[in-house]
Amino acid sequence: MGDRRVVVGLGPVPPGSVEPLLGEDIDFRPEPTAEDLALAEGAIVRAAVTVGEDELAAMPRMRVLARTGVGTDQVDLDAAARRGIPVAVTPGTNTHAVAEGAFAHLLHLVKRLAPLTELIRSGGWAERTSIPVGDLEGATLGIVGYGRIGRRVHALAEAFGMTVLAHDPVAEVPPAIRAGSLEELLAASDAVTLHLPLLEQTRHVIDAAALSRMREGAILVNVSRGGLIDEDAALAALESGRLAGLGLDAFDPEPARPHPLYRHPATVLTPHVMGLSARAAEATFVAAAQAVRAVLDGGAPAATAG
Structure with missing residues (x-):
């Protein structure tokens, strides 16, 4: 992946779920900062994180956003589309x-x-x-x-x-x-x-x-x-x-x-964790990592919102 960086903004991440697909250039940030995302070409972020026009404007290098699960009500899909950023989702994993x-x-x-x-x-x-x-x-x-x-x-x-x-x-x-x-x-x-x-x-x-x-x-x-x-x-x-x-x-x-x-x-x-069982969390992060990997390699994610 060269100098490309992927921010994983949800923790804890199941060990070994994303590393085989994304290599060593990963930053695990339970609460990613604007600076973290500004440097990233890809991100895996939880459904509760807001990604609107202002947030996208602060991510000039961003090429793909992957959400854990299928919820995208906190994402401005139109703004992401205008910037050519696919918003990947992971249906069926949980x-x-x-x-x-x-x-x-x-x-x-x-x-x-x-x-x-x-x-x-x-x-x-x-x-x-x-x-x-x-x-x-x-x-x-x-x-x-x-x-x-x-x-x-x-x-x-x-x-x-x-x-x-x-x-x-x-x-x-x-x-x-x-x-x-x-x-x-x-x-x-x-x-x-x-x-x-x-x-x-x-x-x-x-x-x-x-x-x-x-x-x-x-x-x-x-x-x-x-x-x-x-x-x-x-x-x-x-x-x-x-x-x-x-x-x-x-x-x-x-x-x-x-x-x-x-x-x-x-x-x-329960604090929105019923879909985060051990097996489901691993499957979700693998699917999200696959989506990011596909885009960074010039392809397209298997499933996108919108």
């Missing part, structure tokens, strides 16, 4: 990890793991039957967004004996599980998982009106993008009992700022 994360949240909430753990810690064994434990078998799961992750969630739901409904404004949904509308899905589901990109038309797709259509005591899980949910409305739904539980692995903004919702006992919260 599909199974994110789907498992959705079920981790769902099981935590349905099986009441947090209150039962606290009961044991406080010596309340005799009150164990006062905390009702739910079931996935026989329940209806509504999947909003039927891309790779949504389809994997469907497979897991069937393994648990759940009935599945799905809705996607773009992707094709099999007729046997297709809900006619989001409203129909919400009204018929005991639990709902979100797997949509954050776009203008999907921001706050789960708002007060949507929550009012959900079944009393339903569970809601979001392992996609934080802006899909109106957090004030979600808090009101928890307080009223409309929602029995809320699982969040995505927040708006990120890093998450303090919000009363996060202190509610019927929430389970």
Whole structure:
């Protein structure tokens, strides 16, 4: 690679995932500075890093940006295109990890793991039957967004004996599980998982009106993008009992700022890491490194945004 430099702006990076493809001219910077990026011809940066017109203007040598995952809502794709900078994404590398994360949240909430753990810690064994434990078998799961992750969630739901409904404004949904509308899905589901990109038309797709259509005591899980949910409305739904539980692995903004919702006992919260399992992280960084390598060698990445 000569004097070319690649900044990897996310840590920790799985050992050996990028070095074979990018050689020794790599700077590992958990929080890359403007100076770091100004000297770089390629960068692998996490989805939460903002890359707009000003940031791109400060990267005169940049030839390729690779994002871990598929989220590009923080990237000005038009500005990157004007500069001839492809924005590579890594679809499919964390599909199974994110789907498992959705079920981790769902099981935590349905099986009441947090209150039962606290009961044991406080010596309340005799009150164990006062905390009702739910079931996935026989329940209806509504999947909003039927891309790779949504389809994997469907497979897991069937393994648990759940009935599945799905809705996607773009992707094709099999007729046997297709809900006619989001409203129909919400009204018929005991639990709902979100797997949509954050776009203008999907921001706050789960708002007060949507929550009012959900079944009393339903569970809601979001392992996609934080802006899909109106957090004030979600808090009101928890307080009223409309929602029995809320699982969040995505927040708006990120890093998450303090919000009363996060202190509610019927929430389970993880800091956008469900897609960063050991296996998924390695696959994601390998794919990102392959994309950078391809461009620096005069080719094109396998998958780009926009």
